[in-house]
Amino acid sequence: MTGVLDARDRDEAIRTLAAGPLDVLVIGGGITGAGAALDAASRGLRVGLVESRDLAAGTSSRSSKLIHGGLRYLEQGDFKLVREALRERDLLVSRLAPHLVRPVPFLYPLYKKVVERPYVGAGLVIYDAMEGVKRPVPHHRHLTTRGALRRAPALRPERLAGAMMYYDAQVDDARYTVTVARTAARYGATVVTRATATSLLRDGSRVTGASVLDEESGRVFEVRAARVIVCAGVWSDLVHEASGVRAGYQVRMSKGVHLVMPRSAIDADTGMIVRTSKSVLFFIPWDTRWIVGTTDTDWSGDRAEPAATAEDVDYILGEANRVLARPLTRDDVLAVYAGLRPLIAGPAGDKGGESRAGDKDGEKPTTKLSREHVVDAPLPGLVSVAGGKFTTYRLMARDVVDVATADLPGQVPGSVTELLSLLGADGLPAVRASARRIAGDYGVPAAVAVHLIGRYGSLATEVLDLIRADRTLGQPLLGGFAYLRAEVAYAVTHEGALHVEDVLARRVRLLIESPDAGTSAAPEVVAIMAGLLGWNRRRRAIELRRYQDFADANAAALTAVGPVPEVESVAPIPA
Numbered sequence: 001m002t003g004v005l006d007a008r009d010r011d012e013a014i015r016t017l018a019a020g021p022l023d024v025l026v027i028g029g030g031i032t033g034a035g036a037a038l039d040a041a042s043r044g045l046r047v048g049l050v051e052s053r054d055l056a057a058g059t060s061s062r063s064s065k066l067i068h069g070g071l072r073y074l075e076q077g078d079f080k081l082v083r084e085a086l087r088e089r090d091l092l093v094s095r096l097a098p099h100l101v102r103p104v105p106f107l108y109p110l111y112k113k114v115v116e117r118p119y120v121g122a123g124l125v126i127y128d129a130m131e132g133v134k135r136p137v138p139h140h141r142h143l144t145t146r147g148a149l150r151r152a153p154a155l156r157p158e159r160l161a162g163a164m165m166y167y168d169a170q171v172d173d174a175r176y177t178v179t180v181a182r183t184a185a186r187y188g189a190t191v192v193t194r195a196t197a198t199s200l201l202r203d204g205s206r207v208t209g210a211s212v213l214d215e216e217s218g219r220v221f222e223v224r225a226a227r228v229i230v231c232a233g234v235w236s237d238l239v240h241e242a243s244g245v246r247a248g249y250q251v252r253m254s255k256g257v258h259l260v261m262p263r264s265a266i267d268a269d270t271g272m273i274v275r276t277s278k279s280v281l282f283f284i285p286w287d288t289r290w291i292v293g294t295t296d297t298d299w300s301g302d303r304a305e306p307a308a309t310a311e312d313v314d315y316i317l318g319e320a321n322r323v324l325a326r327p328l329t330r331d332d333v334l335a336v337y338a339g340l341r342p343l344i345a346g347p348a349g350d351k352g353g354e355s356r357a358g359d360k361d362g363e364k365p366t367t368k369l370s371r372e373h374v375v376d377a378p379l380p381g382l383v384s385v386a387g388g389k390f391t392t393y394r395l396m397a398r399d400v401v402d403v404a405t406a407d408l409p410g411q412v413p414g415s416v417t418e419l420l421s422l423l424g425a426d427g428l429p430a431v432r433a434s435a436r437r438i439a440g441d442y443g444v445p446a447a448v449a450v451h452l453i454g455r456y457g458s459l460a461t462e463v464l465d466l467i468r469a470d471r472t473l474g475q476p477l478l479g480g481f482a483y484l485r486a487e488v489a490y491a492v493t494h495e496g497a498l499h500v501e502d503v504l505a506r507r508v509r510l511l512i513e514s515p516d517a518g519t520s521a522a523p524e525v526v527a528i529m530a531g532l533l534g535w536n537r538r539r540r541a542i543e544l545r546r547y548q549d550f551a552d553a554n555a556a557a558l559t560a561v562g563p564v565p566e567v568e569s570v571a572p573i574p575a
């Protein structure tokens, strides 16, 4: 039980699942499934997890990457959600994952001199007050107009009436999900990716496991489990329908699009949040990039690769340009990505869970649908969870495992994840303080050690061990980026990456960070993976083509033509 997901051990992991029986089989390897696997494994249960594609390949790599209470939910009166989310934020920043979740400042520009400051200020007082007693992120502050422009010279000065500054936290969502899955493996869970649960096994009305298709080999195997937990996000309805299960809730898909831009496109040293006619727009600092978004529109198309449209891109540019002195154009956009929120819409029963959705939810615009989660137990042996937010995954996991294990024979202890740091958090202060010495020990520049500690915490030495064994792995993966070749090898040997997409889209984030969607790094990635996974020439060519096709599909929204909307006004914010 090492917490290593070695792609080369996948066949062995499949044999373990097939040998069964398990206490719990989790379907879905997004943040909710990874969290459920960790919650159950750390209660001493025998756990397996199957994921159709790659860990976090669904919504959990396509979020705004914020660990936050959600200011706008406060305005919608969703106090419970905000309070829970803020507590989780603080727990992750301070104890569970300080190497992955970092505080980030946000500037909230004000445009209505008299009314807006007291209104937003009062909201932020409540927001700050909802945190726990210990405060790992700073308090909000008031800024004058001059102060606001000092932090964000990019803002148009006309009508700017100062700003508020508050703090939330941010995360590499895909890296976080992989780390949760690895931590689950550390406590004994068996995790297999590219494995689809095609139908549920039954003994009468009781669910006793699942039939699973190995997407790599085409073989089918059965996994027996006392409980099956469905954490399939926007695929939940499909998983239920495939086995004729009438669940107590349905998922409504809401598409959210983000644009990625270079930091030079927007002159500000802080994140920003501005109100739009429909919701809010975030400008989120992301290393050498900005992530700007998002949208919130109904979606009924392809779940696996939701497409951003030219309209989505223009909406975000148009809203951003209402507040920016130098208007953004499509030329500023390096990448676009889209994700699907799994929102709960009726009919929603309250079978042992936390349903909040009403029957009328099918008619509401998706911005108004609840972000809370629902746990449903439609059949004996089967429990299903959906909704929620990335920020609250630990609570979703706890709740669904509580319901799943309520009537398991023997005493199943309560959740312990509140006390359980993720892999890489152990000894973090000492590792950070020792970055220079570690660099010296491994014979790499200090910047390399700092980069790796920033991404892997105390596990950075595992990556450095690979470099020690093969110095060529210490070279950069792609010019202009801090990623190392060693991170590709580590993705295979420790993080379960099976394909080029797994590496470039989720273990490193070149798909969204690089102007060519990481395609120029793909041959290098193929070469490193081929050495580890024994790919022949034909397989290398297939992998390369497969990534190119994937990257092309992702870039499609940017190639669409049409004028960017004119900039008419400075943030006329609807109340």
Ligand SMILES: Cc1cc2nc3c(=O)[nH]c(=O)nc-3n(C[C@H](O)[C@H](O)[C@H](O)COP(=O)(O)OP(=O)(O)OC[C@H]3O[C@@H](n4cnc5c(N)ncnc54)[C@H](O)[C@@H]3O)c2cc1C
Pocket (backbone or CB within 6 Å): 027, 028, 029, 030, 031, 032, 033, 050, 051, 052, 053, 054, 055, 056, 057, 058, 059, 060, 061, 062, 063, 064, 065, 066, 067, 068, 195, 196, 197, 198, 231, 232, 233, 234, 235, 239, 254, 255, 256, 257, 294, 338, 339, 340, 341, 342, 386, 387, 388, 389, 390, 391, 392
């Ligand atoms: C645009 C956008 C921005 C967001 N921003 C934030 C934010 O800033 N902060 C925040 O807290 N939340 C945010 N969220 C919400 C958050 O991202 C989601 O709530 C969360 O990622 C959902 O995780 P999940 O595990 O439930 O679903 P997913 O991540 O979609 O995981 C479900 C998994 O199940 C797998 N699967 C499906 N069917 C099967 C099967 N039959 N067998 C095996 N596997 C299967 C899929 O491949 C998928 O990987 C955002 C969401 C969106 C769309």
